[in-house]
Amino acid sequence: MRKNNGQWILKSRPEGLVERVNFEWREEPIPTIRDGQFLVRNLWLSCDATQRPWMQFDTYIPAVPLGDVMYSVSAGQVVESRHADFKPGDKVTGAWGWQDYAVTDGSGLVPATKIPAGVDFPTALSLFGITGLTAYFGLLDVAAPEAGRLVCEIHVRLMHCQLLSIRRNAGVVVWTWRDVQRPLNSRTVE
Numbered sequence: 001m002r003k004n005n006g007q008w009i010l011k012s013r014p015e016g017l018v019e020r021v022n023f024e025w026r027e028e029p030i031p032t033i034r035d036g037q038f039l040v041r042n043l044w045l046s047c048d049a050t051q052r053p054w055m056q057f058d059t060y061i062p063a064v065p066l067g068d069v070m071y072s073v074s075a076g077q078v079v080e081s082r083h084a085d086f087k088p089g090d091k092v093t094g095a096w097g098w099q100d101y102a103v104t105d106g107s108g109l110v111p112a113t114k115i116p117a118g119v120d121f122p123t124a125l126s127l128f129g130i131t132g133l134t135a136y137f138g139l140l141d142v143a144a145p146e147a148g149r150l151v152c153e154i155h156v157r158l159m160h161c162q163l164l165s166i167r168r169n170a171g172v173v174v175w176t177w178r179d180v181q182r183p184l185n186s187r188t189v190e
Contacts, residue, residue, distance in 0.1 A: 005030045008098035010064045014055055022055070023070065031103040038081035040092060040102050040112075044121040046073040048130050061109060069097035073110050073129055075121040091115040093124050 004027040011024040033039050053059045054071050064071050074097065078090040083106060086092065095110035096102035106112035115124045126132055139145065 002030070002100060004028065005099055005101045007100070008070045010055060010066055010068060010070050012066065014052075018052065018055065030101050033080055033082050033103050035082050037103050037105050038078050038083045038086045038112075040074070040076045040094070040096060040104060041079045042074040042076040042096055042100055042102060044075040044125055045098050046075075046125045046129060048072070050130070069099050071095065072098055073125060074098075074102070075115065075124050086112065086114075091121070091124075093129065 007026045007028060009024045009026050010022065012022050014022050031039065050059070051070070051072060054061065054064050057063050061071075073093060073095050075091070075093045076096075078086050078088050078092060079101075081087050081090075085106065092112050092114055093110070094102075094104060094106070094112040095108050096104060104112055110130070115121070119128065
């Protein structure tokens with residue numbers, strides 16, 4: 001186990017792009033636990049779109065205070081426990097920020113969740129994390145697809161700057177790939 005708890009601290013509010021100067025690397029003692037708590041060694045830190053507004057202003061949670069550990073969801077392993085539901089060796093996720101170690105009682109904005117056997121850390125943070133939940137509920141609750149309707153998955157190839165844009169115009173689906181437009185009859189889409 002490391003001797004210190006490395007932490008990324010929000011030093012200043014970004015103006016424009018987020019830059020290294022907005023953060024400070026700090027080493028603090030590894031925190032100690034009390035009854036009902038456990039110590040997590042963070043092994044994966046999430047970097048989500050919602051963190052940008054968290055740095056700047058209040059959202060559905062208050063903005064990250066200057067001088068505090070940058071907020072994020074993390075995935076790691078319990079290394080010490082005085083909590084009945086979590087034991088050393090458990091793989092877990094929770095909102096513990098950009099730091100090596102965190103003490104928690106398991107509650108919070110993103111409560112501690114045990115990662116099921118066979119699920120790796122990246123999958124726990126993405127597919128089963130905030131981004132996966134956003135996609136799932138965005139599709140089911142916002143888009144609200146119905147039987148027989150077309151649901152389209154769109155990929156952006158960033159390395160080649162290609163974008164597929166799809167829209168409906170007078171009953172005809174028009175798709176744009178780069179600068180080429182081609183009408184496509186939505187009833188004959190395979």
